[in-house]
Amino acid sequence: MEFGWTSDQEALRGKLQAFLDASLPADWETIASLSPGSQAVTDFSREFCPQLAEAGMLCSHWPEEHGGSDASAWDHFIIGELLWGAGEPRGPQYYNVNWIGPTILAYGTEEQKAQHLARMREGNVVWCQGFSEPSGGSDLAAIRTRAVRQPGGDGRYLVNGQKIWTSYARLAEFCFLVVKTGDARRDVSVFLLPMDRPGITVRPIDSVVGDGDLHEVFFDDVEVFEAERLGPEGKGWEVIRYSLDFERVGIPRYALALRTLHRAVAELQREGSFIAEAEQDAALALARCEAARMLVYETVDKRMRERPDTGSASMARYAVVCAERQVADFVLDWTPHLFTSDDAPMVATHHKRAIAAGLAAGAAEIQLNLVARDVLGLGV
Amino acid sequence: MDFTLSEDQQMLMTAFEGLLSRYREAPHGVHGYTCYSEAFQQELRDSGFLEITDQPGFGLLEAAMLIEAAASCPVSVEAASSMMIGPLVRDGAGPVALGWQVGRPVRYLGQASTLCLFEGDDVLVCARDECDLAPVDGVAAYPLARLVSVPSGARRIRAGEAAAIRRRVLLGIAAEAAGLMRGALENTVQYVKEREQFGQPLGHFQGIQHRLAEDMVMVRACRSLAFRAAFEDCDRQAALACLYAQDAMRKVIHDCHQFSGAMGLTLEFPLHLWTYRLKVLQGEAGGRAAQARSVSRATWPQHQTAADKHIIEEGVA
C-alpha cells in the first residue's frame, strides 16, 4: 500500500493540463454550463475528442490492437479526473471511453469491436444509454420494452416500447439498449442500436439539469439484428452489471465539486467574509470530497487488478453523493448569489450535475442496499 | 497509488495480528468502564512493534496501519502516541501521554513514561514521574489520570519542531479513530444479524441497513484518509484526516448504540469499549473546530475578517 504518484503519472497530468490550456476556448466555462448533452457541448466534443485522441489521451487504456496503448486504468482515470474538473470537454463522449467501449471490449464480437471501437477512438461518435423506463427505474428488471425474434431465421427482431431519462438521445448515433427478450425477470438482452432506424422517436424533456440531458425514446416496430446483440440472448444482465461497475465510478464528480468549493471560498475571501463558521463548513466539505476521492481511488485500484468488486463501487458512489451535496450546500449557505446569478458558469455547471449525483447511474439508496448486502452481509 | 498490502506489509500485519488475536475479545463477563491490559501493553513493548518507524522499509504509514488494527480490539492499549511521536520525544520505554491543559484528565497518564503537554504552538516534554497526577473516576474507556502539575524544568520544544509532533498526534488520532469505529461497527453489525425482533433479524430492516451502510462508507474513508495522511506526513492531510474522523464518529457512535438497543448500554456488552474511547477522541486536539481551522488555513491561506481575527486571538484550541 502506498499513496504516491509515479513521475509518469505526474507528467501525464502536466501534459493534459497544457493540452487543456491550449485547446479550451475563452468562453469554455459558459459553453460547459449548458451540460454535456447540449448541442454546443456535443459539437465542441467532436472537435476536442479527435485532438485528445491525436495526443494519445482519449482511450490510451484500451489494448493496442484496438487503438489504445495498453495504458493503466490509472492513466485513464487521471485524465477523467482532470477533464471532469474542467467541465467535461469530452461532452457525451466520456460514456464511450468510460464504460461502453470497455463493455464492448469484454462482450463484443470481432465485427462489433471493429465497427464501434474505431469510431469511439476517433472521438467522433455519440452514444446514449437506454436502460430506464417508466416502469423500471431503480428496478431495472421491471422494464417492458421488448425485442421479439421474427420468424424466418434471418436473426431479425422487432423492438417495441419506451425508454425515459435517456441522456444525449437526441444527438446520439447509437444506443446501448436493454430490452426484454423473454418472460423471466432477468431475461434481458443488450443491443447496439443505430438511432436512425425507422420507428424511433426521441422527445426532449425540459429539466433543471440542463439541455440535452433527459429524453423519452419511443420504439415502434424497430428492427434490430442478431449481429447487433451484445452478448448472448437473455444474458444481458451480466453485461449490464459489468457496465455499471465501470459507470458507477466513471465520473470523478468530486473533481468539479472541489473546483466549485474553491471558487466559492475565493468569492468569500474577495468579499472579506470568509469567517470562522464558513471556514469550518468549507473544511468539512473539502474533507467529504477527499473521502470520496479515496474511495473512488480504491475502486479504480481494485478494478485494475481485476479483483471482484464487493460493494466498493457502491461505497464510492455514496461517498461521492455526500460530497456533492455538501459542496452544493456550501454554495447555497455562503455564496447564494453564485447560485442565483448568471455570471458564475462553473458554479451553475456544478449545481446542474450535482443535483443528479444521487440518481444517475443508480439511486444513492440502491447503493446503500448493495453496501448492506455485499459489504456488511445484512439481509442475506 | 496502491491499496494492496506489499509483501512486507502483509508479513508485518500478519505478525501483528498474531499478537492482537489474544485481545480480540474482551475478557468474558462484566467489564469495567475501561478494559486496559498491562500485559497487552507489555507485549506490545517487548515485540518491538512500537518502534516500527525505525525499521528499514517501514514508516508512518505502517505505524498508522498498526494503530488502526490495535484500536479495533476491545482491549485498549497505548500504541498511537508511542509509534507516532515516541521516536521524537520518548524519555523512557513506556507509553507517551498527550496533555492539552494542566488540570484536565489525560489518556494513559498513569501508564506513561513520557508526557507531552501542548502549550500554544510549543510542546513541553517531561518524564511522567516528575508530574503530579490525581485519579479520575469516570465512564470513559481509556485509562485516565488528571494532570495536576508539570515540572518547571520540562523540555520546551519550540513551534517549528513542535509542528511535527502535533502533525503526528493528528495522524495517530485519525488512525486510532478509524480502528475504533471499525471495531464498534463490526460489533454492531454482528449484533443486528443475531438479534431478532418482529420475527426477523434486525439487520433485515432497511432503515437499519442504510444507516449502517452509511457508517461503513465513512469508516472506510476514515481509514484511507488516515493512511494517506501518514504516507504523506503533511500537516494539511493530517488535519483533514483527523477532521473527517472526528466528524464521522459522531454519527457512527450514535448509530452503533442505537442499533444495539439497551444491551449496548450495559457493561457486559463490549460496545462501550470502543465508543467510549471514541467519545474521548471526538474533542481531542481541539476537535473538529481546530482541525477545520487548520485545514482551511492550509488550503485557503488568505484573508481573515475582523470576526475571524477575534477568534484567533482568543485561541480556540
Ligand SMILES: Cc1cc2nc3c(=O)[nH]c(=O)nc-3n(C[C@H](O)[C@H](O)[C@H](O)COP(=O)(O)OP(=O)(O)OC[C@H]3O[C@@H](n4cnc5c(N)ncnc54)[C@H](O)[C@@H]3O)c2cc1C
Ligand atoms: C440526469 C439524469 C440522467 C440520466 N440518464 C439516464 C440515461 O442516460 N439512461 C438511463 O437509462 N437512465 C438515465 N437516468 C435514470 C436513472 O438511472 C434513474 O433515475 C435511476 O435509476 C432511478 O430511477 P427512477 O428515477 O425511476 O427512480 P425510482 O426508481 O422511482 O426511485 C425513486 C427514489 O426512491 C428510492 N428507492 C427506489 N427503490 C428503492 C429501494 N429498493 N430501496 C430504497 N429506496 C429506494 C430512491 O431514493 C430513489 O431515488 C438518468 C437520471 C438522471 C437524473
